[in-house]
Amino acid sequence: MQEIVHEIKSWIYEASERIRASIASNQLTVCTKSDRTDLVTNIDKETQDFLMTKIKNFDPTAKVLGEENNQNHLTDFSGTVFIVDPIDGTMNFVLEQENFCLMIAVYEEAKPSLGFIYDVVKDVLLWGGPSIGVYRNDERIDAPANKGVAEGLLGVNAGMYGTNFAHVREIGNMALGVRMSGCAGVELIALILGKRIGYISNLSPWDYAAGGVLLQTLGLKMSNISGDALNLSDREFFVAGTPKAYEEMTRLLQKDEKVS
Amino acid sequence: MQEIVHEIKSWIYEASERIRASIASNQLTVCTKSDRTDLVTNIDKETQDFLMTKIKNFDPTAKVLGEENNQNHLTDFSGTVFIVDPIDGTMNFVLEQENFCLMIAVYEEAKPSLGFIYDVVKDVLLWGGPSIGVYRNDERIDAPANKGVAEGLLGVNAGMYGTNFAHVREIGNMALGVRMSGCAGVELIALILGKRIGYISNLSPWDYAAGGVLLQTLGLKMSNISGDALNLSDREFFVAGTPKAYEEMTRLLQKDEKVS
Numbered sequence: 001m002q003e004i005v006h007e008i009k010s011w012i013y014e015a016s017e018r019i020r021a022s023i024a025s026n027q028l029t030v031c032t033k034s035d036r037t038d039l040v041t042n043i044d045k046e047t048q049d050f051l052m053t054k055i056k057n058f059d060p061t062a063k064v065l066g067e068e069n070n071q072n073h074l075t076d077f078s079g080t081v082f083i084v085d086p087i088d089g090t091m092n093f094v095l096e097q098e099n100f101c102l103m104i105a106v107y108e109e110a111k112p113s114l115g116f117i118y119d120v121v122k123d124v125l126l127w128g129g130p131s132i133g134v135y136r137n138d139e140r141i142d143a144p145a146n147k148g149v150a151e152g153l154l155g156v157n158a159g160m161y162g163t164n165f166a167h168v169r170e171i172g173n174m175a176l177g178v179r180m181s182g183c184a185g186v187e188l189i190a191l192i193l194g195k196r197i198g199y200i201s202n203l204s205p206w207d208y209a210a211g212g213v214l215l216q217t218l219g220l221k222m223s224n225i226s227g228d229a230l231n232l233s234d235r236e237f238f239v240a241g242t243p244k245a246y247e248e249m250t251r252l253l254q255k256d257e258k259v260s
Numbered sequence: 261m262q263e264i265v266h267e268i269k270s271w272i273y274e275a276s277e278r279i280r281a282s283i284a285s286n287q288l289t290v291c292t293k294s295d296r297t298d299l300v301t302n303i304d305k306e307t308q309d310f311l312m313t314k315i316k317n318f319d320p321t322a323k324v325l326g327e328e329n330n331q332n333h334l335t336d337f338s339g340t341v342f343i344v345d346p347i348d349g350t351m352n353f354v355l356e357q358e359n360f361c362l363m364i365a366v367y368e369e370a371k372p373s374l375g376f377i378y379d380v381v382k383d384v385l386l387w388g389g390p391s392i393g394v395y396r397n398d399e400r401i402d403a404p405a406n407k408g409v410a411e412g413l414l415g416v417n418a419g420m421y422g423t424n425f426a427h428v429r430e431i432g433n434m435a436l437g438v439r440m441s442g443c444a445g446v447e448l449i450a451l452i453l454g455k456r457i458g459y460i461s462n463l464s465p466w467d468y469a470a471g472g473v474l475l476q477t478l479g480l481k482m483s484n485i486s487g488d489a490l491n492l493s494d495r496e497f498f499v500a501g502t503p504k505a506y507e508e509m510t511r512l513l514q515k516d517e518k519v520s
Contacts, residue, residue, distance in 0.1 A: 032363065037437060091413070091437055096450070111484070115340060122366060150296075152355060153355055153356070158421070158432065158437065161421070161422075162421060162422065163429060164422075169422050173422075176296070176297050176351060176440050177297060177351055178440060179438055179440055179441065180438060180440040181439065182413070182439060190356070195357075
């Protein structure tokens with residue numbers, strides 16, 4: 001376990017040097033994907049290629065699921081699977097040059113083994129897994145306080161909040177405030193460090209895989225908004241939180257389903 | 261001008277050391293004011309007292325308008341007025357230990373003279389005024405690109421976005437995304453540095469005074485949402501942006517007024 005942790009950290013730090021250099025040189029090629037707000041840059045693609053090469057050299061039999069370069073679907077989760085998001089929060093990367101993350105998860109036989117979320121500009125790496133615990137850079141961390149919704153801040157997806165989809169705005173109004181950073185990694189780091197009581201969004205597997213390993217290791221809760229386990233396949237409406245806040249949130253998120 | 265700039269910077273850095281020490285020592289006394297989301301801590305109050313003492317020693321005739329300690333109203337803006345927010349984003353200070361700012365503005369005969377916004381944790385100080393230009397720490401900065409709403413991110417107040425108050429959600433949907441940080445200073449720094457095309461919120465004078473000096477110095481636009489100059493007196497619905505985005509936003513914000 002130590003060897004693979006050491007390897008993955010070295011990839012993350014090396015990739016991040018390139019990402020930081022690209023910000024400094026100010027030479028980005030930005031393209032849109034599904035719509036005008038779904039961006040990809042040459043750095044997303046190059047970082048994913050870099051990580052792919054590292055993974056294949058380290059373990060030629062491993063499978064990879066990742067946001068870019070047509071690696072975004074996987075049906076067979078047997079053996080070792082790496083789930084990679086080279087730049088989570090590409091819009092922020094392009095427009096803010098901060099508030100984006102590099103994320104890597106490792107699954108073994110479809111079970112969470114390791115997660116790494118790196119806030120590149122803040123230089124905060126959360127990493128760990130069920131067999132080793134969770135760390136912030138070099139320091140081991142415990143689960144955050146088990147606060148309810150009314151005791152903290154909620155990270156939310158703007159669209160779901162704006163339309164009150166599945167009572168999301170009502171949940172936000174129960175909280176001490178809502179925050180929108182535009183980056184799942186930033187929100188999941190905040191949740192793990194106790195700066196949020198929950199996070200509700202619409203996410204793809206590479207958005208929550210790494211954070212999910214860490215959340216579960218610490219006893220935090222996550223699922224789709226119907227309460228089912230996330231399937232690592234499609235984009236899903238996602239909810240995560242402290243055990244107390246998760247229970248309060250899912251009660252409202254599932255209110256209409258239960259009535260019908 | 262150099263003397264007062266040097267003085268105010270020294271107050272900001274000294275106050276920020278105390279604020280950082282309070283985070284490290286983890287001893288905060290938190291009270292609510294008007295409602296459960298309107299917080300004040302012993303550090304807000306102590307910082308405002310500290311700044312008051314510094315201001316009075318520097319200029320015994322100056323008037324002070326500030327968020328805490330019953331200094332929150334001023335009718336006579338003749339002479340020199342300091343407008344102070346010891347901790348803008350107190351909720352973030354308490355719950356996130358980041359994303360809060362210390363802000364000081366100086367007005368001379370009711371005209372903007374100097375503004376300082378300090379992001380304490382990031383150690384980013386934006387400062388300047390009409391006669392000296394705008395600086396980020398030691399580096400002089402120019403106005404950001406004059407982008408329209410559809411070309412960038414919009415900082416918004418959650419309540420106004422959620423209820424589509426004055427078409428705010430529609431404006432948000434025109435942008436590449438909306439962001440909610442819970443701190444006016446953070447949003448105004450982002451706007452000044454070109455990371456936002458605009459910011460719409462409900463603000464008190466100490467929330468926008470310092471940022472307003474810097475915005476106006478750089479040729480950015482701000483007003484209340486009816487297009488009137490902000491009055492430095494009451495809480496007002498606030499809009500600021502690049503000239504292009506400001507014009508697009510105010511057209512929608514004032515749409516209903518103009519129909520009636």
